[in-house]
Amino acid sequence: xxxxxRIPSERKKxxxxxRIPSxxxxxxxxxxxxxxENSVNLVVGGSGSGKSIFAIQFLIEGIKKGExxxxxxxxxxxxxxxxxxxxFGWDLVALEKKGMFFFIEYTPExxxxxxxxxGGTIESLIIREKVKRVVIDSIxxxxxxxxxxxxxxxxxxxxxxxxxxxxxxxxxTYQVDPKDKKHSSRALEFEADSIIFLYFxxxxxxxxxxxxxxxxxxxxxxxxxxxxxxxxxxIVIGTKPYSNGIKF
Numbered sequence: 001x002x003x004x005x006r007i008p009s010e011r012k013k014x015x016x017x018x019r020i021p022s023x024x025x026x027x028x029x030x031x032x033x034x035x036x037e038n039s040v041n042l043v044v045g046g047s048g049s050g051k052s053i054f055a056i057q058f059l060i061e062g063i064k065k066g067e068x069x070x071x072x073x074x075x076x077x078x079x080x081x082x083x084x085x086x087x088f089g090w091d092l093v094a095l096e097k098k099g100m101f102f103f104i105e106y107t108p109e110x111x112x113x114x115x116x117x118x119g120g121t122i123e124s125l126i127i128r129e130k131v132k133r134v135v136i137d138s139i140x141x142x143x144x145x146x147x148x149x150x151x152x153x154x155x156x157x158x159x160x161x162x163x164x165x166x167x168x169x170x171x172x173t174y175q176v177d178p179k180d181k182k183h184s185s186r187a188l189e190f191e192a193d194s195i196i197f198l199y200f201x202x203x204x205x206x207x208x209x210x211x212x213x214x215x216x217x218x219x220x221x222x223x224x225x226x227x228x229x230x231x232x233x234x235i236v237i238g239t240k241p242y243s244n245g246i247k248f
Contacts, residue, residue, distance in 0.1 A: 017218055020133075020169045023061025024054060026237040030213055030222040035194065039217075040160045040170045042139075042188055045198030046177040050209060050230055052076070053088070054198065055135040057234040058171050060090055063100045067132035070102045070125065070168075074111075074141045078103055088234050102129065108142040115158045126166050134163065138173040143185055152187040160191045178212075193217050199225075211237055 019033035028034045035041055045051045059069035073081070081103075082092045095101035102125060114120040125131065136142075142159075146152045163170045174188060178197035189195055194216035200207055211228050213221045224241035 021061055021065070023057045023064075024235050024237065026226075026239055027211075027235075030226070030237075031194075031216050032219050032221070035169055035171075036216075036218060037169055038164055038167050039193035040163050040172065040191070041194040041196065041216075042172050042174055042192035043196045043198060044174045044176060044178050046200055047175065048207075049198040049200040050228070050235055051173040051175070051198060052081075052137055053230060054196075054235055055137050055171050055173055056085055056090060056092075057088075059101065059133050059135055060234075062133040062169075063095060068100055068102070068129050069133040070104065070122075070131045070135070072104045072106055072111075072122065072134070072136045074106060074108055074138065076105070076137065078105060088232065099129070102131065108145050111136075111142050111159070112145055112155070115155065115162065119162065123162075123166065126168065131166075132168055134166070134168045134170040136170070136172045138175045139188065140175045143174075143188065149187060152185070153190070156185075156187040156191045194219070194221075210242060 017032075018037040019028070019035065020037050020039075021034045022028055022031075043051050043054055056071070059071060062069045085092055092101055092103070096103065104122065104125075106122075114122060126134070139159075143152055143155070146155050172188070172192075174185060176185075178199060192215075195214040197212040197214055199210040199212070201210065202208075209228050209230070210225050212225045213223075215221075222241075226238050226240075227242045228235055228237040230236075
């Protein structure tokens with residue numbers, strides 16, 4: 001009888017995690033094929049590090065696969081943002097007209113109210129349109145609504161629980177220099193299923209960009225740092241680990 005009871009749990013261990021392709025060139029090979037389905041992932045980087053491009057590239061990949069995508073922002077103005085992304089060949093206006101891409105400009109206070117109400121208009125949209133990928137860019141302003149760490153932890157837990165309930169694969173950006181440990185968010189980092197660091201560091205002649213996967217639950221991810229560039233069609237990660245002396 002005891003052996004029979006163990007069978008379901010053993011079978012669960014053998015179940016293969018479904019991976020969601022990121023759309024970021026050379027990223028998925030670092031994380032066993034992509035993000036875990038229905039996971040909540042944190043992309044951390046300072047200003048100019050490429051967080052928003054990473055996020056939209058993730059959504060565009062979903063649209064290519066027939067998955068509807070939602071972009072929630074606290075800071076970006078729609079027209080300006082669409083113009084900036086068109087430089088990479090991403091026609092968000094056309095995708096919006098086709099009903100594949102949704103843009104919501106929210107205040108952090110509205111998200112707080114949404115959590116208190118249990119979903120609100122965003123949840124209605126996700127359920128109605130069967131959205132599969134969600135980006136919140138950036139979560140920094142929302143976290144600043146809570147002064148105490150315990151409040152930040154509770155809010156992060158509530159937000160992440162809601163995102164998982166929607167059965168979407170989510171990506172949240174967080175604006176802070178990954179090297180600045182004083183301003184890191186322990187609440188968000190603890191709750192996130194994965195944390196990706198984007199560095200934008202001054203080299204000898206100009207600033208250089210690097211990426212590091214700090215953690216990804218259930219994944220044997222790379223522990224190396226890789227350089228990356230922003231090309232005409234988005235982010236491209238180098239194929240070899242970086243080893244030229246910069247300290248991270």
